[in-house]
Amino acid sequence: MRSLERIFVEANRAAVALALAAIFVIVFVNVVLRYGFGTSLAWAEETARFLMIFGALAAAGLALRKGSLVAIDMLLDILPKGLAVAVRWAGVLAMGAFMALLLWFGWLFVEFGWNKETMATQISRGIPYMAIPIGAALFLIHLLLFARRYVARDFELDEPAEEESAPLDPPAGQAR
Amino acid sequence: MAQTLVLLFVLCLALGVPVAFTMGISGLAAILIEGKINPLVAMQRIFAGIDSFPLMAVPFFILASELMIACGLTTALLRFANALVGHIRGGLGHVNVMVSMLFAGISGSALADAAGPSAIVMRMMRKAGYEPSYAGALSAATATIGPIIPPSILMVVYAISDSRVTVAGLFLAGILPGLLMGAALSLANHYVSVRHDYRGRAERASAAELGGSMVTALPALIMPFIILGGILGGVFTPTEAGAVASAYALFLGFLMRRLGLKNLYQVFVRAAVTTSSVLLIVAMASLFGWLLTYLQIPQTLAAWVAGLTEDRLTVLFLLAAFALICGLFIDTLPALIILTPVLGPIAAQFGIDPLHFAMMLVLNLTIGMITPPVGPVLFVIATVGQLRMESLSRAVLPLLAAELAVLLLVILVPQISTAVPTFFGFTK
Numbered sequence: 001m002r003s004l005e006r007i008f009v010e011a012n013r014a015a016v017a018l019a020l021a022a023i024f025v026i027v028f029v030n031v032v033l034r035y036g037f038g039t040s041l042a043w044a045e046e047t048a049r050f051l052m053i054f055g056a057l058a059a060a061g062l063a064l065r066k067g068s069l070v071a072i073d074m075l076l077d078i079l080p081k082g083l084a085v086a087v088r089w090a091g092v093l094a095m096g097a098f099m100a101l102l103l104w105f106g107w108l109f110v111e112f113g114w115n116k117e118t119m120a121t122q123i124s125r126g127i128p129y130m131a132i133p134i135g136a137a138l139f140l141i142h143l144l145l146f147a148r149r150y151v152a153r154d155f156e157l158d159e160p161a162e163e164e165s166a167p168l169d170p171p172a173g174q175a176r
Numbered sequence: 177m178a179q180t181l182v183l184l185f186v187l188c189l190a191l192g193v194p195v196a197f198t199m200g201i202s203g204l205a206a207i208l209i210e211g212k213i214n215p216l217v218a219m220q221r222i223f224a225g226i227d228s229f230p231l232m233a234v235p236f237f238i239l240a241s242e243l244m245i246a247c248g249l250t251t252a253l254l255r256f257a258n259a260l261v262g263h264i265r266g267g268l269g270h271v272n273v274m275v276s277m278l279f280a281g282i283s284g285s286a287l288a289d290a291a292g293p294s295a296i297v298m299r300m301m302r303k304a305g306y307e308p309s310y311a312g313a314l315s316a317a318t319a320t321i322g323p324i325i326p327p328s329i330l331m332v333v334y335a336i337s338d339s340r341v342t343v344a345g346l347f348l349a350g351i352l353p354g355l356l357m358g359a360a361l362s363l364a365n366h367y368v369s370v371r372h373d374y375r376g377r378a379e380r381a382s383a384a385e386l387g388g389s390m391v392t393a394l395p396a397l398i399m400p401f402i403i404l405g406g407i408l409g410g411v412f413t414p415t416e417a418g419a420v421a422s423a424y425a426l427f428l429g430f431l432m433r434r435l436g437l438k439n440l441y442q443v444f445v446r447a448a449v450t451t452s453s454v455l456l457i458v459a460m461a462s463l464f465g466w467l468l469t470y471l472q473i474p475q476t477l478a479a480w481v482a483g484l485t486e487d488r489l490t491v492l493f494l495l496a497a498f499a500l501i502c503g504l505f506i507d508t509l510p511a512l513i514i515l516t517p518v519l520g521p522i523a524a525q526f527g528i529d530p531l532h533f534a535m536m537l538v539l540n541l542t543i544g545m546i547t548p549p550v551g552p553v554l555f556v557i558a559t560v561g562q563l564r565m566e567s568l569s570r571a572v573l574p575l576l577a578a579e580l581a582v583l584l585l586v587i588l589v590p591q592i593s594t595a596v597p598t599f600f601g602f603t604k
Contacts, residue, residue, distance in 0.1 A: 013445045013448075016445065016448040016449070016452070017441060017444035017445045017448050019448065020235060020239065020444050020447060020448040020451070021444055023232065023235065024236070024239065024419055024422055024423075027232065027236070027415065027416060027419040028419045028420065028422070028423050030416075031412055031416050031419065031420060035411075045229050048229070048232060049227055049228070049229055049232065050227075052226070052231075052232055052235060052451075052455075053223065053226050053227060053455075055235075055448055055451065055452065056226055056451060056452045056455035056456065056459070057452075057456075057459075058452075059448050059449050059451070059452030060452055060456055062445075062448075062449045062452065063449050063452045063453040063456070064194075066449055068449060068450065068453040069194035069195075069196060069197070069453055069456070070194060070195050070196075070453070070457075070507050070552060071192045071193060071194040071195060072189055072190070072192060072195070072505070072507075072549075072550050073192050074549045074550065075190050075191065075192065076191070076192045087191050087192065088192065090191065091188075091191060091192055091193045094188065094193055094197070094201055095193065095194070095197050095201075098197060098200055098201045098204065101204060101208075101215075102200075102204075102219075102222075105215045105216060105218065105219050106219055108215075108216060108219075109216050109219035109220070109223075112216055128223075128227075129219075129223060131223070132219055132222065132223060
């Protein structure tokens with residue numbers, strides 16, 4: 001189970017990193033083409049946009065794990081411990097219910113857009129719309145696996161950033 | 177319906193549900209309970225909210241700054257700032273201000289600054305004998321310069337919420353207020369340093385040290401010029417500027433041999449996740465904001481304000497006070513997305529210049545990042561520096577006063593916001 005979770009998280013991370021790398025390459029290459037070769041790719045902007053939307057929604061679960069979804073914890077900090085935990089569980093339920101609705105309506109939205117075409121690439125509109133149900137589904141899995149740690153605020157932090165420890169030479173003669 | 181929306185919003189927010197979800201939950205629930213609007217409209221709003229090419233500047237500026245940090249350029253900027261102003265009274269405090277202004281040119285977010293260079297200078301200040309709470313407070317205050325000096329993620333999002341301004345115009349408008357913020361914080365630091373007898377480093381940096389540190393920092397120092405120059409020269413759009421800046425940082429990383437393949441992968445993952453936490457808010461705020469407009473809340477509010485006064489300056493002060501109060505309780509980005517379509521039309525109705533209003537709002541809500549109870553930058557600094565929120569909140573007061581003075585100036589003198597964009601012909 002543990003290792004399955006790790007594979008899932010790693011695959012999710014790879015997918016969103018790849019999406020970001022792709023939009024970067026597409027937009028940058030398009031700039032180079034415009035100035036270097038006087039041409040540009042008609043599909044570039046739209047494709048990059050759809051990839052960005054996919055990446056943003058697909059990374060929501062990872063943002064939850066890292067604790068980078070901003071929330072106001074001020075009230076929770078004053079509440080007695082037991083009550084605060086209960087409130088955080090209620091929050092988990094609310095997020096879960098919302099994402100389940102997003103999965104459901106997102107799916108209907110895909111069906112709704114299926115027979116329409118996008119402007120530039122002329123694929124089915126349903127395809128980019130899939131970002132919503134896919135993102136919601138991924139988030140729900142993350143939430144299921146991570147709920148306990150979310151409630152305990154035991155987030156997955158980054159490995160410490162590089163070379164933080166070597167700022168300047170000893171601050172000779174600073175202050176008193 | 178308006179009651180359901182607002183009630184659920186306040187309830188979720190107070191109970192610690194993440195802000196993006198707070199807006200999504202209250203919006204969708206209001207639609208479902210009321211039953212008059214097709215829920216698919218909600219999906220459409222969420223999708224359309226982030227279906228924007230200009231918005232793509234956000235991931236690119238995040239990526240560029242992550243890459244620059246991975247190249248070790250934060251340290252280079254720090255050395256340069258230290259050689260430049262380290263010898264003045266309260267030297268490290270001025271270094272703190274200076275490095276934040278320099279870092280603001282490669283980063284568009286206050287949190288990145290707080291967690292990066294500001295946190296490093298804070299540790300240095302503490303080692304050098306500055307009071308820990310003051311070191312923390314100054315680091316928090318200087319971090320707020322990040323989103324004022326271009327590039328700025330807040331301004332990219334602002335331009336999407338208000339069609340009367342452009343990203344380029346906003347970037348230019350931010351330059352003077354950003355410099356003023358730096359000056360005001362330096363002044364405040366001088367005042368504190370005199371009172372507490374914080375000295376600078378023993379001797380002035382030699383010309384060789386200054387020159388050497390400048391050369392190492394140069395790759396980072398020219399980045400804002402690439403971005404602004406490219407946008408102003410009409411060479412590329414702000415989004416493309418972000419991509420070019422990322423490519424530039426990537427190129428530097430390979431040149432300096434600071435970016436391994438594994439490191440690079442982590443940088444992309446980090447940037448993607450940070451982007452997500454920003455864009456989720458934008459997407460959900462798009463649903464929430466649409467409902468506010470649908471319920472005619474901005475119009476009602478505008479009519480109410482119009483009934484109070486006719487005077488332009490009074491209106492601006494009223495709006496500023498309102499935004500300041502919102503900024504105490506709501507995080508900067510969501511507050512910006514919600515308030516821009518609500519307050520913007522009021523400002524327009526009274527003939528306030530859109531760039532002037534934009535700077536007032538951005539500066540105002542950015543200052544909200546260092547005000548308790550909801551001050552995200554304060555939280556970051558308190559966590560990194562293991563400081564108590566109470567002592568940090570107290571130590572930040574004189575610096576807060578300095579920033580509010582700048583806000584007052586920006587409100588009273590529209591030219592601070594409009595002069596630079598007008599000079600470059602970027603007003604609409």
